[in-house]
Amino acid sequence: MSDVQMSARSLEALLGDWRGGASAYLALSDRIRLLTLDGRIPVDSRLPAERDLSARLGLSRTTVAAAYRRLRETGFLVSVRGSGSMARLPGGTPSLTVNDGSGILDFSKATMPAIPALAAAAVAAAADLPRHLNDSGFDPIGLPELRAAIADRYTVRGLPTGPEQIMVTIGAQHAIALLARVLLSRGDRAVIxxxxxxxxxxxxxxxGARLMPVSVSAGEADAAAATHxxxxxxxxQTLQRSNPVLGYLMPDxxxxxxxxxxxxxxxxxLAAAARQGTVLIADETMAEFNIDRPGEFMPFAAYADPALPGTAVSIGSVGKSVWGGIRVGWIRAEPALIRKLVAARTANDLGTPILEQLIVTRLLPQMPAILAERCDALxxxxxxxEERLAARFPDWxxxxxxGGVTTxxxxxxxxxxxxxxxxxTHGVIVPAGPRFGIDGAFERFMRIPFCYSVSELDRAVDALGHAWDALGRHPVPDTGYLADVV
Structure with missing residues (x-):
């Protein structure tokens, strides 16, 4: 049995504005089902007792019991006397295929298949491996040649960088978590x-961060926003008044x-952050997917005051450009912070795999050509x-x-x-808008990636069309929720 207990308060925060036109027990069970499918409710975690959740949500216990019963009937919940009710996925994790015309299209992952050159680079890298086999293989900072190659890429893009400013990580997500663990103490504020x-x-x-949200609007998609x-x-204002320790931004x-x-x-x-001593983490995993953006853009940290070089920390990876299965990312920061990160890293992992680093070292010199090919396809x-969505959904x-890979x-x-x-139910997994909010917001929005093949995009649009038509036959009242949020 799982030892993860979800409190009624935690579940309430995840639920957000779950009430709609349907009966309360149906709306509640549907939202819990979505949270489980999205992974926000971990499988095998224990949900709150019916009595606790009903008190927290202001519902009758009968309503919560009916919602739980529906979840059990559909395979999303199992209840054991004395152990409570645990989240489940019916039949285990579904098999997802996106390239053979069958199965389920998984549009929750905004990423592309591997580049054609990857297999040859892996074979060549394997030939380089023997010279490293006399070492321990535990590498918490990164191979010197890879760190030098990453530093050179920053320098070419307008941000002078030395290898001592680079740490190689197990992808960008590992970099974010490591930086958060080193820079934050419980209760510190963080802009996001x-x-x-x-x-x-x-x-x-x-x-342990206390999140301070700042909105980003998507131009014409956010009709209520004055600017995009x-x-x-x-x-x-958040930087000035809240004195956050750090901020996480994706500026490109x-x-x-x-x-x-x-x-x-x-x-x-950057100037405002520097005045408050806030460290801004720039996630630049998408930064070089420039399809047709006008103007010239250097890495985010290049715009910081040279006298305050620690204001901006950069994160990158090859997960989007090369392949998600190559788990190599990096952090660019001042040497003092790099040393702190290396010292803290061993509490969670012992380094980035050597073979994958050798593969990336071989591919980095080819990155301009790789990115050009990727952007042409995108x-x-x-x-x-855009054409298919406009034709099929004129009201969207x-x-x-x-640039990037999503709309x-x-x-x-x-x-x-x-x-x-x-x-x-129509064969496509696409995350709901609230998955990208921190408070259950964005029910009016949906992220749709365009980094799949034309045939897969057609399948997805057709599936969304069937799903949309099904909703149209059972319309949901417009509650006005989010009108004041975005």
């Missing part, structure tokens, strides 16, 4: 965008909105998805993005969670 990359706010929360992009006034092709922070805004935000699929607002669609009604559930 909203919407945002879900695993980033999870890492900050796990480190970052709410600079709110961001600067933001996930999920696809927005990029203008150069002059970067300078002002231009085609982006344009195709689909913003045009000039942040405004559905026009707060039904994202219900649409995500319905879409699964």
């Amino acid at each position: 965008e909203t919407p945002t990359y879900p695993h980033a706010y999870e890492a900050l929360r796990a480190a 992009g970052w709410d600079e006034a709110a961001l600067v 092709f933001h996930n999920p909105t696809g927005q990029s922070m203008p150069v002059d805004q970067r300078e002002r935000v 231009r085609l699929t982006r344009d195709h998805l 607002t689909v913003p045009h993005v000039d 942040w669609v405004n559905l026009g009604s707060p039904v994202s969670s219900q649409l995500a559930l319905s879409a699964r």
Whole structure:
């Protein structure tokens, strides 16, 4: 049995604004089902007792009992006398296939298949491996040649960097979690965008941060927003008034909105952070997926005051550009922070695999050509998805993005969670908008990636169309929820 107990208060925070036009027990069970499918309720965790949850939500115990009973009937909950009710996935984790015309399309992962050159690079890297076999193989900072190659990439892009400023990690998510653990103490404030990359706010929360959200809007998709992009006034005010220890930003092709922070805004935000002593973590895993963005953009840290070099820390990886299965990322920071990170790292892991580092070392010199090929493919699929969505869903607002791999669609009604559930029955997994919020918001929005093949995008749009039509036959009242949020 699991020893993870979810309190009624924790579940209430995850539920967000779950009440809709359906009966309360149906709406509650549907939201718990979605949270389980999304992984926000871990499988095998114990849900709150019916009495505790009913008191927390202001419902009758009969309503909660009916919701739990429906979850048991559909295989999402199992109740054992004396042990409580535990979250489950019916039939275990589903088998997901996205390339053979059968199975389920998994659009929860905004990433591409491996580059064609990867297999040859792996074979060549394996030939380099013997010269490392006399060492322990535990490498907490990164191979010297890889760190030098990463530093050179930053220098070429306009940010002079030396190998002593680079630490190699097990992907970008590992980098975020490690930085949060080293820089934050429990109760410290941390600025974060909203919407945002879900695993980033999870890492900050796990480190004990008190999250301070600042909105990012997606242009025409956010009709209520006065301007698109970052709410600079709110961001600067949060820095000034809250004195956050750190901030997490994705300034280039933001996930999920696809927005990029203008150069002059970067300078002002970095200056405001420097005045407060706030460290800004720039997640640049999407930074070089420039399809047709006008202007010239250097790495975020290049716009910081040279006299205060510790204001910005950069994160990168090859998970998007090369393949998600190559778990190599990095942190660019001042040497003093790199030393702290290395010292703290061994509490959780003992280093990045040598063979994968050798593969990336061989591929980095080819990165300009790799990125050009990726962006050419993304231009085609982006344009195709925008055209298909406009034709199939004329009431949706689909913003045009000039880079990245996702678009942040405004559905026009707060039904994202219900649409995500319905879409699964039609063969596509797509995360609901609230997955990208920190408080259950964004029910009007859905992130749709365009980094899949044209045929897969067509399948996904058709599945969403069937799911949308099903919702149309059973309309949900517009509660106005989110109108004041985005």
